[in-house]
Amino acid sequence: MSISGALSNAMTGLRAAGRGAEIVSSNISNALTPGYGRRVLELSPTAIGGAGGVRVDGVARTVDEGIASDKRLADAEQGHAQMAAQFYSKLETLIGTPDDPNSVSARVAQFETALITAASRPEAPERLSQAVTDARSLASSIANVSNGLQDARSLADRTIDEQVTALNTALKQVETLNAQITAAQVQSQDATALQDHRQRLVDEISALVPVRSVPRDHGQIALYSTGGAILLDGRAGEIGFERVNLVTPYMSVDAGTLLGLTLNGNPLRTGSESGALRGGAIGAQFAIRDEMAVTAQGELDALARDLVIRFQDPAVDPTLAPGDAGLFTDSSTAFAPADELGLAARLAVNSAVDPAQGGEAWRMRDGINAVSPGDTGNANLLQSLTAALTQGQTPASGSFGGGSYALIELVSTLTADIGAERGNADQMLSFATTRLNVLTQQQLADGVDSDDEIQRLMIIEQTYAANARVIEAVDEMMQTIMRL
Structure with missing residues (x-):
């Protein structure tokens, strides 16, 4: 993989991680907000000119319409x-x-x-x-x-x-x-x-x-x-x-x-x-x-x-x-x-x-x-x-x-x-x-799970750190090349 390809992968990963952290934060802060539907970030792989990466396709709102x-x-x-x-x-x-x-x-x-x-x-x-x-x-x-x-x-x-x-x-x-x-x-x-x-x-x-x-x-x-x-x-x-x-x-x-x-x-x-x-x-x-x-x-x-x-x-x-x-x-x-x-x-x-x-x-x-x-x-x-x-x-x-x-x-x-x-x-x-109370509890259970969101946030943090380390490695490589 080329240096530019690695850098492209890392940059798109950082953008996805940042958007994911934003969505998790929104989910946690609105866990008890009436009518709020849990958000999920939709991602897909991308490849342009031999460079890979991840693309943010959008944000999906997940609600059980039957229970609602x-x-x-x-x-x-x-x-x-x-x-x-x-x-x-x-x-x-x-x-x-x-x-x-x-x-x-x-x-x-x-x-x-x-x-x-x-x-x-x-x-x-x-x-x-x-x-x-x-x-x-x-x-x-x-x-x-x-x-x-x-x-x-x-x-x-x-x-x-x-x-x-x-x-x-x-x-x-x-x-x-x-x-x-x-x-x-x-x-x-x-x-x-x-x-x-x-x-x-x-x-x-x-x-x-x-x-x-x-x-x-x-x-x-x-x-x-x-x-x-x-x-x-x-x-x-x-x-x-x-x-x-x-x-x-x-x-x-x-x-x-x-x-x-x-x-x-x-x-x-x-x-x-x-x-x-x-x-x-x-x-x-x-x-x-x-x-x-x-x-x-x-x-x-x-x-x-x-x-x-x-x-x-x-x-x-x-x-x-x-x-x-x-x-x-x-x-x-x-x-x-x-x-x-x-x-x-x-x-x-x-x-x-x-x-x-x-x-x-x-x-x-x-x-x-x-x-x-x-x-x-x-x-x-x-x-x-x-x-x-x-x-x-x-x-x-x-x-x-x-x-x-x-x-x-x-x-x-x-x-x-x-x-x-x-x-x-x-x-x-x-x-x-x-x-009504039973259905309310079912709807809340189907909504935002704070523990699950925290776990997702930890994974996003790890993803962010990994992509940041790639950018740091690319920077070191470029610095080495420049010194040759």
Whole structure:
């Protein structure tokens, strides 16, 4: 081998060693950086004019796309399950557990106790007033749960708007990065940093909408939701959504008072079973707004209906005529079966018995429509009210089944159902979190191994030293020749 050939070999070796050391340093410093793909230097032998050497062909980014895809889907599933668990936990807090003095079941028990106490001394005005106060507290507690449900729906609607904006922004950025990566590859430039950034964006998109990444020519990717929507293929799709300021029990997508999603102007399904963007954070918010909270509102309205009709019966209060409002009312009017939706939010005590509304508490003893006080020692009506509260009655609506329930039993059943839903949601969250953690560990194990990188660095150091020694030997040889 000629001196020039040896020098060429050594110089190309030094350049390769320097680039390799740079890559190892980058790998080690980004070992825990999300979305970072381990770099590997690609080399090949070269021979020009009889001189050998090594050529740096480029830098390869090594990522297990299978694990990355599974982790993205697991992340979306975990986010969806977390939102559902939080909703049911909040609902359980709203309705309260039996040991909570402010729960709906506790309010029912307090009202029953107040009626029994008032019946024992019907002439005592303070006991009648307490019965009115406890009736008002019971109505308010049910209305508060309904208001909390609508607050959750309103928050979900606002959150969808924010998430759709974030989704559109991320899709546009991935479209831009696709073009930049293609340009970098055409110009033989290193595009690994761009690919890292793109992977982080795809991870963010998948948390909102679970997607699968499909490779395209020239380093580009396409994104398809697991529900079948084409979010990005060449050009990014535009997701459309319009929020409302306040969601009420009467608003729904079917009624046209709430809006769903569009993709490039075309409507998308948003149901949790068949929605095009189901499964991620956006799907969870739609499930809360249009399914979970709506179902809970229906059960709560059924409970409110049961409460109202118990005391709207003339057989309980002889002063009532058919169609008159009883002790509990629908916004101070009699309940109409065709107007059950949202009843829980409108539930109120009849103003005739409520001093706070200009009524008289003695009507608890003498009747809603009594014109003047009757026999102060007559407890018959108070006993009838107590019996109406505690007697078994088949709910006219809701999913409570065909059994007969006292009001406290109906509340306990509703509370237990919500607790069961919360337990199921927690179980699904635990499973999703465990799966995500396992896949995260697998992805980390497939990523940068610091020990392996240190070993590679030691080999690069030895390679560098060997090539430097060759250059030193060439220099000595040249010096010797010059002295001849």
